[in-house]
Amino acid sequence: MTRQLRRASASIGYNIAEGCGRHTDADFARFLQIAMGSASEVEYELWLAKDLGYLSVASHDRLAEQAIEVRKMLRAFIDRLRHRS
Template sequence: MHRFKDLEIWKLSRLFCSQIYSVTAHFPDSEKFGLTNQLRRASVSIPSNIAEGCSRISNKEFSRFLEIAIGSVYEIETQLLIAFDLGYINQIELDKLVHDLDIIIKMTTKFRSRLIV
């Protein structure tokens, strides 16, 4: 078992979640139940799955939750590209958020590879 609060990937993904909430606060009201909701839910899913995976007894189970978190990262990247296409975020915001996602995915993938026995 791991202590999720000690994991850098959990800390970074939690911070990223806050960034998503800040960015989506400026989306049009018409997106409240669309992209805003989707991005927020997917961003919450990353640290949540890391935390839930930490509670699992086996590394195999933990690895599965990390895999789900990685899936949420790709979901967010797609949704951010759509938000950019629609003019809800600018290129600088997109580049920063995608860069942060890249860091999270690299760290999560590396951590996951160390779990598999």
């Protein structure tokens, strides 16, 4: 579970970086959408870790709040790219 959480977390940044190398806003937005999917995966894995007793409620709440904030930032970035195009 730890490995999967780390993989999903790293995937967020990887997809943002890969999208930066694209030539159009539409391509970049597509990679940001993929990053958003990874952020949602992280959020689910945090819930699962809490439910299975691997993560305290306090730790879950703090980390889930950060994951939600990342998703909000990605959503705002995607919307801005799409309105700019």
